[in-house]
Every structure is written in C-alpha cells, then in structure tokens.
Amino acid sequence: xxxSIDVSDLNIYYGDFLAVSGVNMTVKARQVxxxxxxxxCGKSTVLRTLNRMHEVIPGxxxxxxxxxxxxxxxxxxxxxxxxxxxIGMVFQRPNPFPTMSIYDNVLAGNKLNARKMKKSExxxxxxxSLKGANLWNEVKDRLSKPGMxxxxxxxxxxxxxxxxAVRPQVLLMDEPCSALDPISTSAIEDLIHELKSEYTIVxxxxxxxxxxxxxDDTGFFNLKATGEPGQLVEFNPTKKMFTNPDNEATxxxxxxxxx
Amino acid sequence: MSTIQADPxxxxxxxxxxxxxxxxxxxxxRGLATGAGMIIMLALAGVAIFLVLQSIPALxxxxxxxxxADNIVVYIWPLLFGTVLxxxxxxxxxxxxxxxxxxxxxxxxxxxxxxxxxxxxxxxAAVPSVVYxxxxxxxxxxxxFPVYDWLHDNLGFLPFFxxxxxxxxxxxxxxxxxxxxxLPIITALCREVFLQTPMMHQEAALALGATRWEMIRMAxxxxxxxxxxxxxxxxxGRALGETMAVALVLSASGIVTFNLISSQNPSTIxxxxxxxxxxxxxxxxxxxxxxxxxxFLVTFxxxxxxxxxxxxxxxKA
Numbered sequence: 001x002x003x004s005i006d007v008s009d010l011n012i013y014y015g016d017f018l019a020v021s022g023v024n025m026t027v028k029a030r031q032v033x034x035x036x037x038x039x040x041c042g043k044s045t046v047l048r049t050l051n052r053m054h055e056v057i058p059g060x061x062x063x064x065x066x067x068x069x070x071x072x073x074x075x076x077x078x079x080x081x082x083x084x085x086x087i088g089m090v091f092q093r094p095n096p097f098p099t100m101s102i103y104d105n106v107l108a109g110n111k112l113n114a115r116k117m118k119k120s121e122x123x124x125x126x127x128x129s130l131k132g133a134n135l136w137n138e139v140k141d142r143l144s145k146p147g148m149x150x151x152x153x154x155x156x157x158x159x160x161x162x163x164x165a166v167r168p169q170v171l172l173m174d175e176p177c178s179a180l181d182p183i184s185t186s187a188i189e190d191l192i193h194e195l196k197s198e199y200t201i202v203x204x205x206x207x208x209x210x211x212x213x214x215x216d217d218t219g220f221f222n223l224k225a226t227g228e229p230g231q232l233v234e235f236n237p238t239k240k241m242f243t244n245p246d247n248e249a250t251x252x253x254x255x256x257x258x259x
Numbered sequence: 260m261s262t263i264q265a266d267p268x269x270x271x272x273x274x275x276x277x278x279x280x281x282x283x284x285x286x287x288x289r290g291l292a293t294g295a296g297m298i299i300m301l302a303l304a305g306v307a308i309f310l311v312l313q314s315i316p317a318l319x320x321x322x323x324x325x326x327x328a329d330n331i332v333v334y335i336w337p338l339l340f341g342t343v344l345x346x347x348x349x350x351x352x353x354x355x356x357x358x359x360x361x362x363x364x365x366x367x368x369x370x371x372x373x374x375x376x377x378x379x380x381x382x383x384a385a386v387p388s389v390v391y392x393x394x395x396x397x398x399x400x401x402x403x404f405p406v407y408d409w410l411h412d413n414l415g416f417l418p419f420f421x422x423x424x425x426x427x428x429x430x431x432x433x434x435x436x437x438x439x440x441x442l443p444i445i446t447a448l449c450r451e452v453f454l455q456t457p458m459m460h461q462e463a464a465l466a467l468g469a470t471r472w473e474m475i476r477m478a479x480x481x482x483x484x485x486x487x488x489x490x491x492x493x494x495x496g497r498a499l500g501e502t503m504a505v506a507l508v509l510s511a512s513g514i515v516t517f518n519l520i521s522s523q524n525p526s527t528i529x530x531x532x533x534x535x536x537x538x539x540x541x542x543x544x545x546x547x548x549x550x551x552x553x554x555f556l557v558t559f560x561x562x563x564x565x566x567x568x569x570x571x572x573x574x575k576a
Contacts, residue, residue: 053466088467091463100481
C-alpha cells in the first residue's frame with residue numbers, strides 16, 4: 001500500500017509569484033519524512049503539492065514533476081480528485097465536519113466513493129480507523145455525538161482516523177500538533193510511530209525536537225534571501241541532519257543560531 | 260545626551276480626562292441610535308393599530324359591502340389562498356435556482372465572471388415591480404402559453420394542470436414573475452453565506468478526495484443551512500407582499516383552486532387591494548383594509564418562522 005514519492009525540479013507558483021523553486025527529493029515508503037524550516041519558506045506549500053491541494057487556491061500552479069510509484073501526479077490525464085483519495089491529509093487546525101457525528105466524520109471519505117456500504121462493514125471501518133488513530137477507547141460509547149464536542153487533541157486524532165479510513169497510500173500532515181498541548185502532541189507522535197508501519201508519512205513541523213523524535217528523513221527549507229523564493233536547503237537522514245548536517249545554514253538553524 | 264530630564268508635567272488624573280467631547284459624542288450617538296430604534300417600533304405599532312381599528316367595521320360586512328361575499332372570512336379566504344399559492348410557486352421556482360446561481364458565483368465561475376454575474380443579479384433587484392408586471396403581462400404570458408399547452412396535454416391528470424388553457428395570465432405565470440423578483444434577494448444572501456464557509460472545512464472535504472459538488476454538499480450546505488432558510492424566508496416575504504406585478508399579470512376571478520393554468524385564478528390580497536381600492540367606498544374600504552391586516556399577520560408569521568429556523572440551525576452547527 002505505502003508508496004514512495006519522487007519530486008524533481010519542482011517550482012511552485014501563486015499566480016506570478018514563485019514561492020518555492022527547484023525542489024528535488026525522494027520520500028521513502030513506510031518512513032516518516034519531516035519538513036522543517038522558518039515560517040514562510042514554503043514547507044506547507046511543498047506538502048500541499050504532494051496531493052494537489054495546492055491548486056485549490058486560485059492562481060496556484062506547479063512546474064516540475066511529482067511521481068508516486070511511477071505515476072506522475074501532474075500528468076494532464078490525472079484527476080486531482082483521484083490523487084487526493086490516494087494521498088490523505090491532516091491539517092494544522094483540527095477540522096472535523098461540524099454537523100457530523102464522530103461516526104459520520106470517520107466515514108466521510110468512504111462515503112465519497114458512492115458505493116453503498118453494509119452497516120457491519122461501516123462499523124468495521126469506523127472501529128479499525130479509530131483504533132488506528134488511538135481514539136477508539138475514548139469515543140466508543142459516544143460515536144453518535146458531534147465530532148466538535150471532543151477536545152482539540154481528540155479532534156485531531158479524529159481527523160487522522162478520517163484520513164486513514166480510506167486506506168491512503170501516503171499521509172500528509174501539516175503541523176498536526178501546533179494547535180495542541182504537550183500531552184495530545186505526544187499522543188499524536190506515538191500514533192505517527194505506529195502508522196509508519198503501514199503508511200508513508202510526510203509531516204511539516206515547526207518543532208525541531210518533534211522532527212528529531214518522529215522522522216527518519218528530514219528536509220530543511222529556507223528562503224534563498226529575503227524576497228526570494230524558498231528552497232530545499234538540505235535533505236538527509238534525520239540522524240545525520242541533527243548531528244552532522246552538510247550545510248552550514250542547516251546547522252545554524254538546528255542549533256538555534258538563527259530562525 | 261543628557262540624563263537630566265525636564266520636570267514631568269504635573270500628573271493628571273487619568274480617570275478625569277480633559278475635555279469631555281468624547282463622552283458627549285457617546286451620549287449623542289446613543290440618543291440617536293435609541294431614537295432610531297424607537298421610531299421603528301412606533302411605525303410598526305402605528306401600522307398595526309391603524310389596520311386593526313380600520314378592520315373592525317369590516318367584521319360585520321356582508322353582501323354588497325363585502326363584494327358579494329357572505330362575510331369577511333368568506334371574502335378574504337380565497338385571497339389569502341391565492342397569496343400563499345403564488346408565493347409558494349415563486350419559492351419552488353426561485354429557491355433552487357437562486358441557490359444554484361449563488362453557488363456558481365461563490366464556487367464555480369472564474370472570479371471575473373462571478374463578479375459580473377453578481378452585478379447582473381443585483382441589477383435585477385433594482386428593476387421596479389411595475390416593469391416586471393408589464394413584462395409578465397405582455398411578453399412572458401406569450402412564452403408560457405405553449406408550455407402550459409404541453410403541461411395540460413402530458414400532465415393533465417394532475418390537478419395542477421387540469422386547464423383548460425386559454426390564457427397565459429395564470430397564477431403560475433404570476434408565480435414565475437414573483438420568482439424572478441425574489442431571485443436577487445435569495446441569491447445575494449446565499450452567496451454571502453456560501454462565501455463565508457470556513458476554508459478549513461472545504462479543504463477537509465477536498466483532501467478526502469471530494470469533487471467540487473461533494474465538497475459543497477459536505478462542507479458548504481451544512482454550514483449554510485440556516486442562512487439559506489433565512490434567505491428563502493426573506494424571498495417569501497417579498498413574494499407575499501408584491502402588488503403591482505401580480506395585479507398586472509393575473510387574470511383573477513377570486514376562486515380557490517389548485518388548477519394553476521386555467522383562466523380561473525385566485526387573486527392575491529395585495530393585488531386585490533390595488534385593483535379595488537380606488538373605487539371602494541364606505542365599508543368596502545374597511546373590508547380591503549382587513550385583507551391588509553391578514554397579509555400583515557402572515558408576513559409577520561413568516562418572518563418569525565424564518566428567524567426561528569435560522570436560529571435553530573445555528574444552535575445545531
């Protein structure tokens with residue numbers, strides 16, 4: 001199920017504005033890849049190009065290639081809707097659908113496939129997904145209650161359950177813990193460790209300790225200079241990145257001397 | 260340069276600021292705002308009192324005074340029926356159409372086209388109702404005539420399309436004209452609500468692999484439900500009270516029927532008042548005003564219902 005992603009010569013635009021230029025990297029299957037870097041350097045933008053969510057913003061476009069398991073995502077014959085069904089996403093702020101129950105939130109993605117599900121099948125998916133997101137024990141007695149009634153950390157795990165309910169090949173996480181307290185953060189990090197055995201995970205984080213804790217590979221993004229587009233400065237195994245980085249700017253950022 | 264500082268000005272009490280212009284402004288504004296609010300209440304109460312007082316003599320009216328009806332209830336009931344029927348027809352047509360147009364503007368059309376479309380729709384609201392009436396009477400009735408023929412031939416077994424089709428100036432035509440008039444209001448309100456749908460919920464749906472329509476059903480409609488309800492209720496308010504357009508379009512005979520395409524049509528309260536008031540005298544005036552009171556109450560009830568539904572929808576979300 002899990003697949004690798006090859007990114008080559010990726011330039012990302014908002015209208016005429018070049019936001020990120022020249023990204024090359026390989027995200028390995030069944031590994032956690034973290035993107036770190038200062039605000040506004042294009043980490044989230046790059047992440048959003050990996051499931052074609054970037055183009056949701058009017059005027060946004062992409063040059064270059066993103067290849068998932070041999071299939072180029074930006075090939076004209078590829079339907080972005082199909083891409084997003086394969087590559088799930090979790091956002092910075094938990095965003096369960098406010099009018100839906102916990103149960104329906106988990107199944108939201110499955111229902112899009114328009115296939116009629118049997119009740120027992122649906123129940124299985126909900127239980128499997130919520131267990132996968134470490135939320136089952138907390139909500140199993142109130143599945144019909146609205147998803148908005150949960151705490152922030154629970155809502156975020158509900159969103160993860162919703163994302164994995166459709167069994168995607170890749171899971172993208174855009175600062176999934178930045179709106180959460182340390183305990184919820186730790187719950188999510190544990191979850192990332194467990195999900196790694198089944199999914200390819202890419203996570204954007206502002207928290208370097210978090211990147212060091214959860215990821216196998218790390219990409220460091222930075223602006224070339226003020227007013228210039230963002231770029232991928234260094235992409236290496238996390239261990240190497242945090243002990244002996246290739247690039248001086250990376251070391252400066254990681255050791256806290258700038259940014 | 261120097262560490263010596265000039266003596267600070269004698270400390271003034273911060274709670275007693277110099278000059279009270281700010282506070283005077285506050286009380287003037289408060290007075291104006293309260294006054295404006297009171298005037299609304301007074302105007303509404305004035306209208307209600309006028310309607311009630313003037314309607315009382317109509318309670319005993321019958322025969323000639325009540326335009327040939329046995330009593331006031333028998334007289335007003337068909338008019339009320341026609342009013343509600345025309346308004347409901349208008350909404351059945353206008354509500355889905357408006358929601359569709361609003362969605363095109365908010366989510367489907369490219370921004371430039373959406374803006375142009377928005378202006379055009381707003382322009383529809385600026386056309387005087389007499390113009391719609393004339394258009395309905397002179398042009399639309401000719402267009403709908405063959406349609407009614409077709410409806411009668413193919414769906415004639417339904418009570419709505421019994422016919423016979425002899426004129427285009429039916430209650431259905433009036434409903435269509437009212438729909439065109441209600442369209443801009445409902446569209447404008449729906450568009451605003453749709454545009455306010457939080458981006459994060461729309462992205463949540465898109466990231467799950469929703470198509471644009473699925474995203475709209477998942478994220479936009481649940482969020483906008485109460486807004487759509489209020490928009491439709493406001494549209495209903497306009498359709499209920501519309502006078503000139505209906506008076507011009509409708510060939511009315513004041514009966515109660517669900518047959519939408521015959522030449523025998525129920526009239527509406529407002530159109531009836533407009534057509535008869537100039538020649539009315541004595542108790543007839545009171546009878547017509549009593550009709551106005553009924554319309555006033557119905558519109559009031561519709562608005563309250565709209566508010567209630569909107570508030571309930573919001574509490575749920």
